[in-house]
Amino acid sequence: MAPGPSAMEIPMPAPICLIENSPAGELQVQQEALRVLAEISHPVVVVAIAGLYRTGKSYLMNRLASKRTGFSLGSTIQSHTKGIWMWCLPHPRRAGHTLVLLDTEGLGDVEKGNTKNDTWIFALAVLLSSTLVYNSMGTINQQAMDQLQYPALRGDEGEDSAEFVQFFPAFMWAVRDFMLDLQLDGRKITEDEYLENALKLKPGSSKQDQPYNLPRKCIRQFFPARKCFIFVQPASRKRLRRLEELQEDELDSEFQEQVAQFCHHVWEISKTKTLLGGHVVTGASECR
Numbered sequence: 697m698a699p700g701p702s703a704m705e706i707p708m709p710a711p712i713c714l715i716e717n718s719p720a721g722e723l724q725v726q727q728e729a730l731r732v733l734a735e736i737s738h739p740v741v742v743v744a745i746a747g748l749y750r751t752g753k754s755y756l757m758n759r760l761a762s763k764r765t766g767f768s769l770g771s772t773i774q775s776h777t778k779g780i781w782m783w784c785l786p787h788p789r790r791a792g793h794t795l796v797l798l799d800t801e802g803l804g805d806v807e808k809g810n811t812k813n814d815t816w817i818f819a820l821a822v823l824l825s826s827t828l829v830y831n832s833m834g835t836i837n838q839q840a841m842d843q844l845q846y847p848a849l850r851g852d853e854g855e856d857s858a859e860f861v862q863f864f865p866a867f868m869w870a871v872r873d874f875m876l877d878l879q880l881d882g883r884k885i886t887e888d889e890y891l892e893n894a895l896k897l898k899p900g901s902s903k904q905d906q907p908y909n910l911p912r913k914c915i916r917q918f919f920p921a922r923k924c925f926i927f928v929q930p931a932s933r934k935r936l937r938r939l940e941e942l943q944e945d946e947l948d949s950e951f952q953e954q955v956a957q958f959c960h961h962v963w964e965i966s967k968t969k970t971l972l973g974g975h976v977v978t979g980a981s982e983c984r
């Protein structure tokens with residue numbers, strides 16, 4: 697008998713919860729999500745997003761899914777996404793591959809006030825993905841930078857780290873509502889130069905400079921493949937609240953272009969997920 701259609705030939709209509717974050721702060725893998733993953737025999741490309749809460753992460757993930765709605769957004773001050781949500785779709789550019797999008801709970805929620813839980817969420821995003829989008833509002837800033845160093849194993853520069861690094865995801869910093877000129881000391885710079893400049897180390901090894909250099913060292917070491925994307929505010933303040941309902945031509949044209957470039961890049965360059973020994977991960981192996 698011919699095998700029935702796999703889960704990926706019937707695309708998931710909406711994301712489902714992969715990791716639940718209970719009110720007590722316990723992270724639990726959801727069995728249904730594992731069943732969905734187990735059905736996927738294709739190689740998977742896993743793109744995760746992480747960053748501070750209420751910064752438009754879920755919206756950007758819907759753009760990567762080429763859908764107006766999907767991952768749920770909120771428009772109030774309260775943190776919205778809880779735990780980690782997963783959406784498996786046929787890869788838009790690679791036949792026979794599945795694109796797995798992971799949307800994660802925002803970091804730094806004042807109502808939660810639990811940085812350890814945040815660190816776990818972030819570490820899972822790093823470990824599960826082949827491309828990690830790190831999202832921040834306005835600028836590349838120190839607070840966001842500090843947040844990044846924890847799962848990068850706190851500056852562990854041991855012998856094993858070189859081996860580790862090859863399984864770390866490609867890294868993309870997404871700066872939202874960017875309103876500045878990309879200029880450095882009077883010279884025009886690219887988005888990537890903007891990121892690299894923020895990651896520059898202070899020379900020497902004075903004690904004073906260590907807190908500055910440590911997160912930068914971690915990021916440089918664990919994410920050797922880095923890109924930066926900037927986005928202007930997608931629409932006027934009034935319209936932002938109903939962003940999901942807006943037609944493409946109601947969005948700021950510069951934003952449309954930036955999103956198109958970003959999606960193109962993510963779809964084109966994101967690799968399949970591999971494990972130690974270079975094994976390509978299928979949905980079934982990701983859930984083992």
Ligand SMILES: Nc1nc2c(ncn2[C@@H]2O[C@H](COP(=O)(O)OP(=O)(O)OP(=O)(O)O)[C@@H](O)[C@H]2O)c(=O)[nH]1
Nearest residue numbers: 749750751752753754755769770775776777802939
């Ligand atoms: N200013 C601005 N608002 C945005 C942007 N993208 C989405 N929003 C709006 O910001 C609000 C929050 O968007 P979400 O995508 O839910 O943000 P999130 O980062 O997933 O939030 P959490 O799940 O709480 O971490 C919604 O009202 C969106 O319409 C953006 O680029 N700029």
Ligand SMILES: [Mg+2]
Nearest residue numbers: 753754776777
């Ligand atoms: Mg969200």
